[in-house]
Amino acid sequence: MKHLTLWHTNDVHSHLEHWPRIFNFLKEKRTAADKENQSALFFDIGDFLDRVHPLTEGTNGLANTDLLNQLPYDAVTFGNNEGTTLAHEDLDKLYEHAAFPVVCCNFYANKECTKQPDWVKSIVYKEVEQVKIAIIGATAPFREYYEAMGWGVEEPISAIKKQIAGLDANTDVVILLSHLGLPTDERIALELPEIDIILGGHTHHLLENGKIEGNALLAAAGRWGEHVGKVTIELDENNQIISKKAVTFATEKLPIPPNETAEIQAFFDKGREKLSEKVVAIPGKLAHNWFDDSEIAHILNEAVCEWTGAETFVMNAGIFMTDFKAGIVTEFDIHQMLPHPLNAIALTMSGEELEILIDGIYRKKAELQDIPLRGFGFRGEYFGTVLMDRAGFDAENQVALFDNKPIDKTREYRIATHDTFVFAPFFPIVKQIKRKEVYTPELLRDILKWKLKKMYGQEEDK
Known part of the structure; x- marks a missing residue:
């Protein structure tokens, strides 16, 4: 039997008062997985940044990317706070030094939706324990905003269907990083049974123990970094999924890292200095x-x-x-x-x-x-x-x-x-x-x- 663990965050919105605990917790999980040769992947589902925080404002979000790099995450998608609140040139630079792929299948560099930016991939593949995992991303289609800024955005479900149709024949597990909201996730689960796991966000929904919809397990960790999500998948020797379960952890109950208060204050002070x-x-x-x-x-x-x-x-x-x-x-x-x-x-x-x-x-x-x-x-x-x-x-x-x-x-x-x-x-x-x-x-x-x-x-x- 094979085991795969997915750790996920969503809609942190630059609530950096929660980041020291989240980072400390996830870093320990990554270190332990590496040490014990376990299979663990880490994802963020978008709206990690929010210009409400001085550090995000003062660095045009680059400080947020630096925080994601510290773990680092294995893949992220982005939300409307990355996509519609940053100027075109700032979004273009946001992931310039990212240590992870940015996955989004319905976002384009032009209004005609014919070319994706260099920093976006529609789909990425990961292989762990000889299990081939397809990771697709999608973001909420705020068309009026994106087109006003020179971007293009496609209706997400049709864009996801194209990726499903083009999956590698030997794909074992399909994961969707969805910054689309719970109602859309539920619809996708019913329309696309090929998807095994939907890690969600955008509507700030907390699925404490996940939700089965059709063939998919839906998981989401609420809002503002108040929770961290975990999905565990068991597969047989033929890479067929036997079970999938979700659980969430309240950030306030996570271990308190040393210098937490000083680190939180430093985020704010650095932002104030930049401004x-x-x-x-x-x-x-x-x-x-x-x-x-x-x-x-x-x-x-x-x-x-x-x-x-x-x-x-x-x-x-x-x-x-x-x-x-x-x-x-x-x-x-x-x-x-x-x-x-x-x-x-x-x-x-x-x-x-x-x-x-x-x-x-x-x-x-x-x-x-x-x-x-x-x-x-x-x-x-x-x-x-x-x-x-x-x-x-x-x-x-x-x-x-x-x-x-x-x-x-x-x-x-x-x-x-x-x-x-x-x-x-x-x-x-x-x-x-x-x-x-x-x-x-x-x-x-x-x-x-x-x-x-x-x-x-x-x-x-x-």
Whole structure:
């Protein structure tokens, strides 16, 4: 009988406070496997990085690749945080010195999806104990974002089917590294019985003991590095799978490595040092307020409207995480105020659609402001009040207003917002609007920085 062990992480999102324990634990497992000549493979399923952390921001994710190299992993795929929040040139460099293959079968170097980047492989093969293992990767197809940045992305299931059709004839085990989410993984398992193991991510699902769907064992380790996953496979002498099981380990219960606290602090301090460059000097404090309007919100509204040509900017006040003190404002200060990997998005909408949006905002804003929210690009604590300059609501007559007048149903409006309003379920009308223009690679903090430089005498071109 043969035994194969797979260790996997997913959606760490630069929660580097968990990395010392994860690394220490996995390094011990790799060392023990090597020493005892056991078969063990190590995989990350994407969104290992997140620009919310200063070290990731300050190194454009290269520090995260260095951490993966330390183990090293045997293969990784990447998620939307690698793929859509880094500039094209930064993603191109992200894995330049990787000690592992990057596997993704539905990602391309051009919008036409005819050529893959040099740093991506659609499939890789590993052989252990004379067992041939095919490893396929796939990432969530955020087409609007990828195409805006000059990349291409294919519908993942059809791309995976192509890889399955072209498998080497003597392949024994097929593993999918899937940054696609649990519902898609379940569908893939039913449509493609050739796949034996699906290591998942993207939807932050935790499958503590895995899940059998069709012929496949689905495994996933939740979010933020809070768990590490393990899959064990037993095969007979003919390389036929006899059993496959999954289990997860809570990171908080893993052995505490020496100097853990110092290492976590060092990650943060190194990031702060990388972001120490002065941006501007401001004459007075710019304070944030999660539950009301603020001067910094007005500045960001103006900035995004100028950047996108929009008439107003719909945002939640919870995006502002700190104040700016009077005096020098650094890259680090701007990052700490707006740590979220959020893009500006311009919506071209009809008067009727705008009316529905404003009506929804005024009906829901009170209940939304205290909601704790993580995800959808938002990295704050509370959603905060919804801010939409120039919009109003006549409560007596139940009429949405723009510039204190009823909405003109005969014209179109160009309204800006950010990713959270598109992907969170609060205002369905935003997702339904077909004409969306995503502004990449700049994040909201980059647009704010550009505006501050304009305001305080260091203007630069867009």
